[in-house]
Amino acid sequence: xxxxxxxxxxxxxxxxYKNSLVIADNEPGTVEKKPEKxxxxxDRQWFLGSNLRNITLLVHEKDAVYLKDxxxxxLSSILGACQxxxxxxxxxxxxxxxxxxxxxxxxxxxxxxxxxxxxxQALQLPFTIPNYQIQNxxxxxxxxxxxxxxxxxxxxxxxxxxSKLWLCxxxxxxx
Numbered sequence: 001x002x003x004x005x006x007x008x009x010x011x012x013x014x015x016x017y018k019n020s021l022v023i024a025d026n027e028p029g030t031v032e033k034k035p036e037k038x039x040x041x042x043d044r045q046w047f048l049g050s051n052l053r054n055i056t057l058l059v060h061e062k063d064a065v066y067l068k069d070x071x072x073x074x075l076s077s078i079l080g081a082c083q084x085x086x087x088x089x090x091x092x093x094x095x096x097x098x099x100x101x102x103x104x105x106x107x108x109x110x111x112x113x114x115x116x117x118x119x120x121q122a123l124q125l126p127f128t129i130p131n132y133q134i135q136n137x138x139x140x141x142x143x144x145x146x147x148x149x150x151x152x153x154x155x156x157x158x159x160x161x162x163s164k165l166w167l168c169x170x171x172x173x174x175x
Contacts (some may be wrong), residue, residue, distance in 0.1 A: 046097050047108070051090035056110035060094045060117045067091065071148040078165070082173045097123060098125030101138075108138050112172060117147030132164040134172060143168050 002111045025103070033099070036124065049057075050065040057075070061067045079085055090108050092099075094115075101123045104110060113123075129135045135142045145168075151161045 027149040029144045040055075046092065048091040049089045050087040051108055053084065053088040054109050055084070055089040056097065056104055056108050056113045057091045057116040058094045058113065058118050058123070059091060059111050063094050064093065065096065066093050067148065070152055074148060074152055078169065081166070082169055082175050084173070094118050094122070098122070105138065105140070108113050114145060116145050117150075118144070120144060132168050134168055141172055143172065 004083070019084075038170070044096050059067045059071070064071075066072070075091070076086065079089065090109075090110075092104070104113070104123075115123060120142075125137070127135070127137065129142065129144060131144050131146060146161050151158050151165070
């Protein structure tokens, strides 16, 4: 018997590929892709900060591990104005680690969740809210904002976005 003639029994093949193949009942021989389950990365630090005050900041940065330097500097200045620092928060890049609120709640236990440029649907929230409206839900205060990069320019629109964010942050953190 040659190595090429070796055939494995069906039950063994099914056991070997149980986490990656699903046979559809409607058509024999067709394969459906199983929906991917979002898992927390364990081989690396998946958030920036120490999360000492259970404040989760979600960003959506395509070209950075957490966020770009200018956005980090801006965010640090905002936190400083709120009498907070990077040790108080957990910054999660939703682009790299797209997880919903249920997973974030389990892992980070946020009392405050501020999402920059990420809609409520992407966070698997059972509601939608407009930007710059604080919403209490499940022992957490939610705030959706425009992306950080929209606030980095020196334009009238950027200043308006910053002022809307600042008014909400003052209310959230009693500054």
